[in-house]
Amino acid sequence: MPIGNVHLFGDRGWVSSADLRESIRDRWGLTESQVRGAGPADVFQIPGAKGTLGFISQMSECFCDRCNRMRLSADGWLRPCLLNETGQIDLKTALRSGTSTAQLQEQVSSLLAIKPEINFKGRDSGNKGIYTRTMSQIGG
Numbered sequence: 001m002p003i004g005n006v007h008l009f010g011d012r013g014w015v016s017s018a019d020l021r022e023s024i025r026d027r028w029g030l031t032e033s034q035v036r037g038a039g040p041a042d043v044f045q046i047p048g049a050k051g052t053l054g055f056i057s058q059m060s061e062c063f064c065d066r067c068n069r070m071r072l073s074a075d076g077w078l079r080p081c082l083l084n085e086t087g088q089i090d091l092k093t094a095l096r097s098g099t100s101t102a103q104l105q106e107q108v109s110s111l112l113a114i115k116p117e118i119n120f121k122g123r124d125s126g127n128k129g130i131y132t133r134t135m136s137q138i139g140g
């Protein structure tokens with residue numbers, strides 16, 4: 001995702017998952033898998049293959065409504081959403097100052113509980129200048 005580079009959101013500098021699936025289906029066949037992961041991937045299978053193919057299609061098939069991802073940034077913040085810093089926890093400082101595991105568990109549980117309300121709701125328009133950190137600065 002071109003996070004922090006809002007002008008790249010509409011540039012189609014990416015291939016849609018539907019197009020990728022079509023190419024794979026044309027060549028090898030592709031069916032929905034019975035296997036379901038715990039994350040946001042849509043899981044498919046090539047007939048006869050042992051493994052599965054998971055598509056995390058944030059650019060072409062926004063899944064913010066059902067996102068269950070959290071991210072630990074390179075500078076130690078636990079972020080509930082890549083595009084919304086609301087409620088993020090400064091884990092680095094907490095750990096270095098001796099915050100107990102029980103306290104941290106409580107903080108993380110509370111953050112998880114409100115994550116559905118924090119999830120970014122306008123992914124199609126990029127971050128609209130909400131903040132300017134790029135994916136690599138966040139730690140992606």
Ligand code: SF4
Nearest residue numbers: 064067081082119120
């Ligand atoms: S809710 Fe946030 S982290 Fe999840 S997919 Fe949307 S923008 Fe990304």
